[in-house]
Each structure stands twice: as structure tokens, then as C-alpha cells.
Amino acid sequence: MKLLATLFTFALSLYAQMLPAQQAQRLRVMILTDIEADPDDTQSLVRFLTYANQWDIEGLVATTSIHQKTRVAPESIDKVLRAYSKVQPNLLLHEKGYPSYEQLRDKVKKGLPVYGMAGVGEGKDSQGSDWVVQVLNKSDDRPVWICVWGGPNVLAQALWKIRATKSAAEAEKIYRKIRIYTISDQDDSGPWIRKNFPGIFYIVTPGYNYVNATWLGIAMPVPGSNQEVTSNDWLAKNIQQGHGPLGAVYPDVAYGMEGDTPTFMNLVNNGLNDPEHPNYGGWGGRYEFYLPEFRDSNTGMFKRDHWPSDEPETRAIWTNANDSLVSLVDNKSYVSNLATIWRWREAYQNDFAARIAWCTKAYHEANHAPVAALAHPASFSVKSGEQFHLNADGTYDPDGDSMSYLWFQYREAGTYPGIVSFSPYASNLYDLLVTAPKVEKPQTIHFILQVKDKGTPALVSYKRVIVTVLPK
Template sequence: MVDTTRLRVCRKKLRVFIVSDISNEPDDAESLVRYLLYANEFDTRGLVACTSTWMKRVVHPEDMQKIVRAYSKVVDSLNQNTHPDNPYPSGDSIMDLITTGPAVYGKEALQPDVPLSQGAKLLLNRLDESDEPLWILCWGGTNVLAQALQHSQLSRTHSEHSKLRSKMRVYAISDQDDTGMWIRYNFPDIFYIASVHGWNQYGLAAWTGISGDQYYLFDQGGPDFKKFTKEWLKENIQIGPLGEAYPDYLFIPEGDTPTFLYLVQNGLGSPEHPEWGSWGGRYLRTDLGEAGKHYTDAVDRVMGANRQNYISNHATIWRWREAFQNDFAARIQWTLGKNPSECNHAPVAIVNDSPAGPESCYIEAEAGAIITLDATQSYDPDGDDLTFTWFQYSDVTASQWWVDAEVHSCKIEDLDGEKSGRVVSIRLPPPEKCAIDMFSGEPQQKGQTLHFILEVKDNGMPQLRTYKRVVVQITNKELRGRREQAVESIADVHGFDGD
């Protein structure tokens, strides 16, 4: 019997509000099925059916209701497979969250004769009810958000409107109507993740890394598509009362799913840090000034399934594909009414006495020092054998494209006698490599911030992963490593003389 108190747990649930153009194609329904399997980790505050450029005059809340009815049939089974502090909400409570946005396209919703939609009213209510951030996940157009912002601007004081915006955390699947740019232009202080590209050129967007390599033909040979084939989905996902509500895909499966994979509390990502990377991708500010908070695609350097190296925005998502697909398949198994001992559950990762939760482990250490990372307290709640894999996430530290020129590759040495990776040492770079100003050459008391990821994988079926991110702030208290002379350009930094 599984001791549910030893299962992975989220001590703080993120508040989530979903806006979806469900029924314009099957992928929104697919994403909603998967989302509900993670509903125990979120505080869902709204499900709003909206329009988009692909469905301009109708909204379909009834299709959300159909999926939630299927979810209602499996809640009891799901709750046998989760920590007592993270129960799945009832189907009725989710059903009560469903409403609609304006049944018009884009900025038409901002016209004086268009009433404030029920979806916009609910959004304003959810923003007002708490000082905690609200993650607004936009799977279609964004005129529900635009309506709410316009109404707030016209009806509230400057400080009240500013406070409302400060609680917004938007992750939009590109722009699917003409309000996305309007929002970012008029309210640049809103935390807003969205890929930027030519209109409807979705193959350029990071989020298509979820499953789009066969349709958009990017990064060929890098991502492994086998766990998104229709055959795999039929065998592993489209089973049981909830899985049967997962439709066959038309273009690419689950294009909206990265919005909440970004929020899954598995120890990899940190939602307030899009630049850190997660199952939902990695994103950087488009403007380093304090006024703008728009985040868009970054790139990762990843070895693909064919053992070749890839550098792309899509790779920030597809690099995790086996992990998030296995997690999906495992949770579908939870819905089938099996004894929990017949199901698999994710490991729990602990490093250096860190909490057994998704929080990162923070260390401050001198340049050139050797740090020890001990994961021996990690465990699997099912008693499965565990594999420990460490890597340096150098892309996160780099401030520009040429990562190797800026970020020293640290040696990770296995100290465990069994070479299991449970205990490792890492030699940090010397100060001249990580704690001097690039142009002046002057030593800095605080140097680079390095990121190391521990992946803990079990040997259950399917194999599940949990992570622990170790964030190392380099210090240089004695101001060592001064370069002999200052330089004026990046070419000088790298010794390029132009001859």
C-alpha cells in the first residue's frame, strides 16, 4: 500500500485562470484533459470560453463542461494517488468556474456598446479577491483580459488599477487576436509571456516545441515524436472515462499545454523566473528596462535523440518531452480505479537537507571553491530504484548567444562509491572566469549565478522524474582575478583584432 503522506507535495498552490477558444480545433480539449490531471497542484479560479482569429463569433463553454463531467467520474480514483494536502477538487467546484467571454472578435469587445462579459467580470473578481499573483493562461484570443483591463482603467483610481496589473501573470499562446499587442503596448508593466513572430507563423514560436516538429518540420532528428503519435496516445492516454474525452489531434497536439507545464511544481522551474526554464519553456525579457515585462523566446543548447546538438527556442520544451509525457501517462493510470500500489508516483528530491518540495536550493560560494551536493535523502514513495543525473544549465547563466565564451563548464565529480550520483562535488570557476566585469576587467564581489539541475528518475512504469535546482551565487570577497586592462567592445573581450 502506498503511504500517500510520502508522495510529492506542493505546499503552495498557484492561482490559475484559463481562457480558451475551445472547439476551434481539438488541441484545447486535449490540453484541458491534461490540465485537470494536475488540478490538485493548482488553485483553479476560472475557465472561460473565448474567441480567436480561428473562431470569431461563437464561444463553446459546453465543451469545457463535457470534459469536466468526465473528470467528475475519476476524482475519487485520482485522490487515492495524491498527497493528503493536495486533493483534487470536485467536479462540481470546477464546473462552477466555467463561463464565457465576449462572442466577438478581438478589439470589438472594447467598443462602448459591448457589455462587459461574464468572463471579464470573473477575472476582475479573481484579481480582487487575493493579493497573490493570478496566472492567466491564454489559449486563444485575449479580449477577455483586454475587457477587464479597460474596465479597470475606466472605473478605478490610478493606484487601484496599478495594483490590479501587478497581480497579473500572463502566459499567452502567441497572439490569436488583435488585443495581445494592444495590452502589451498600453500596459507594458504586466508580466506577460508570449512568443513574438509573424502573424500566424506559429512554427516559429517556442510553444510548438511541445509536439510540433512533425507538422512544422523544425529541429528534425532532435525531438523524439514517438510519445505523441496517435498510436501511443490511443494506448496510453485515450483510456478510461477522462482519457476518452481526449480527442484525436488535427494539426499538432496540445499546443496550449506549455502554459501550465510551465507552472508544474516538479522542482525544475520557478514561475517568477521565466529565464530559468521549465517543462513549459524558457523566456527572456525583450527590454531590460524596468518599464516593460514582456518575456519572449530564449534558446537552449540540447543534444537530440539522434545525438546531434540543437540550438533552438523549441528545444526549451521538447528537451523535456519524455518526462512530461510519461508523467501524463502515469496520471491517466491513476484515473482507472486501480489500487495505488499498481500505479507509479514521482520520486521526491532532496539536496543538502533542502525541503522535500519544488523549492530551489540556494548556495553562496567563493569563486574557485568546491561545493558538495548530497541527494542521499531523496526517495521514491513506491520503493522504486532511483537514478541520479546532474547537469549544469549554462544557458540560464549566459547573457548572450555564445554561451561557451561566457559561462565556464564546471566539472561535476561523483563522490558516491557506487557511482550513483547521489553525492557529487562541483569545482566552481576561478574569479577571472566568473566574477569580473566584462569590459572594465574589475573584480566584482558578486559574480555569476550558476544553475545545476538534479534529475531523479525512478524505474517504475512509466519512468517518472522529479528535479531539484541548485542555484549557486558566486562570491569574490577578496576581489581576486583583476584583468590587466579595460576593453571597449565585445570584440576586445574575446581578443579579436580584425586582422
């Protein structure tokens, strides 16, 4: 009896230790969308809802943008939510935590049907901006990830209101909770936020000239990328047709597939993404923190006479960064900011396809991602020239599928500029022997474990290992 009591106490203690970590992993997320300006917002919303169980969704706010200046369309958000309501019970057969239609419907709000800074200032409050203020005012210290798919003027108005009604100390506490990832600048309130609230975390490719934007990597048919999995045929077969009501409301591509999706892809809990470190890289791209060189949007192929003249950034932001890699599609080398997203394209498309399949299939009929594990800590230190092992023992697949292992160095994510003792990939080894390079000062190296199952579609999960190499 005493042994049972001891075991129970130990189990309870272990659970208590695990609980805060589990809670910390659940992110607060809000979407601002100019839905109906382009079909891609609806596409992104469909994908977003298939991951709705991973986050605390704080709001779905209809906004304007440069593409839709005098209209907001909350009814279009609700249309997708109603399709989601029909499949939510089946999604729960595969993973817990999918919120109900009613829970999400109550968080659909709308901004003013005006463009940009015309919606910011005294008397410019809206249902949407009031909701943003309410969310940010919650007694909850977790960051709020605000994914901006159009213009952010409801956020700008919320910040204006907070600054006007709270003490500087109270306001600063709120600003520290804000995490913004916006798809370029789609009105003039985005640059206003960056200039007036310089401490706020902000990911963006500045300006309206999309040609430089990292988010294009989500589907742009560039050399080295897997172009099959973003084709109309693939989307019809794997997403739109025969996968229930949610897949059926996924519209055909007009200008480009899911340009807004990168805003939340680094929030997916897959073992690779680390939202608080955009420089680590993940499904939503990789970004570095610096003051970007000025580029005027009123030049080049995306020139717009109605876009105001851009001004230089006044502070550092999280913005474009290049990855250099050898493509697994054609075995050629590439360097670009788009590659920070397209390098993961097969993985994130297959993951979406699997989740859409969950909408209609029983658990045993569908595929589920393997669970990657490490036989050692996710970060540790070694000395120059020392040998060490990267080991994925404990990895398993919930469906019992066979698995393949791939290790690679994510060079740009670490501080060590060179290449380690294997290059560019180490395949089919769950245990990998590595020799630490010689260094003159402490350097970090990021190693990525990718585990892929042999189910249909083939799914992946990751583990990131950060090794600090110390000089002897």
C-alpha cells in the same frame, strides 16, 4: 509531561512555519480557451485537469480567436469536466486536493462571441470579462496566472473596465498580480494589452506567424526530440484507450498535439519549474525579458490575409530564448528556442500518462514520481577554484522503486557563460564533486538534479541548485 508539552509546542511552531510556504506554492490559475477551434484545446484541458489538485483554479473561460471568430463553446468545457467528475474520486486515492466537478463547473464562463477588439470597450462586458474582474478584485495578493489558449479579449475587456472604474493606484495594485502566458497572438487584443498596460507580466512569441513560436516545442517532430511519446500510437495506448472517461475524451490530433499546454506546464510543481522566473527554464519553456525584433506575421508559411499588419513591440516582454544542449535521444548538440520545451518531452509525457492511469488504478497499481531531496541548501556561495559537493541524499520513491540520478548544468539559466568541471551530464551519482570555475565577478550557476524511477511509466522529479561563485 513537560517534555511532551515542549515537543507539542515545537511541532506546532514548525507547522506554523511550514504552512505559509505550502500556501505560497499553491498558484491561482485561470484558463481562456477558444475550445472547438481545434481539438488541441480539449487535449490540453484533459492534461490540465490531471494537475487540478496543485492549483486554485479561478476560471475556465470560453473565448473566440482568429480561428473561431463568432462562437464560444462553454458546453465543450463542461463535457470534459463531466468526464473528470467520473474519475475525480479515484484521483483522490493518489493525491489530495482534486476539486469536485461542482466547484469547477461554477467557474466555467463565456466571453462575447465576437472577435478581438470588437469585444473591448463601453458596453462590451460579458460573463467572462466580469468574472475576470471579480477574480482580480479578490482580497488575495497571490498572482493570478492567466493561460491564454485563444484570443484574450475577455481579459482585455476586464482590464479596460478596471482602468475605467478604479483609481490609478487601485488599478496598478491589480495589474501587479497578473501573469499572462499566451500562445502567440490569436487576435488583436493581445498586442493592445501589451501596449496599454506596459507593466503587466507577459509571456508570448508575438504575432500570428507561428513558425517562430517557442510553444511548438511541445510536440513538433524536430531532430533531437523524443518523437515516439507524441505519436498517435503512444497517445492511443497511454492516454486515450483503457484509461477511463477522462482519457477517452482526449481527441485525436488534427493540426498538432496540445499547442496550448505550455501555458501551464511551468506551473507544475516538479522541483524544476519556477514560474516567477521564466528565464530559469522548465517544462513550459524558457524565456528572456527583452524588446524583441519586429517580425511581420503576414510573411512566410503562416501568412493570413485577414490578419492585420503587425506593429513593433513597444516594451520588453518575456519571449523566445535559445537553449543549447546535448540531446539524450541521439547524443547530438542542438540550439533552439523549441529545445527549451522538447528537452523535457519524455518526462512530461510520462507524467501525464501516469496521472491518466491514476484515473482508474488503485494506488499500489500505479506509479508515482520520486521525491528529490538535497543534503544542502538549494542556493549557496563558493569561492573561485573551491571544490564543493552536490548531494541528493534523502531522495526517495513513494512506491519503493529503484532510482537513477542525473546532474547537469543549465547554462543559460545562470550568469556564468562557461562550462563547469563535468559536461554535459553526470550520471548515476547521488553525490557529485564539482570544482568552481575562476571568475572575475560574482556569477551564478544553475545545476539541475533529475531523479528518475524505474516504474512504469518512468517518472522524474527535480531539484535546482543555484551556486554563486565569488572571486577570491
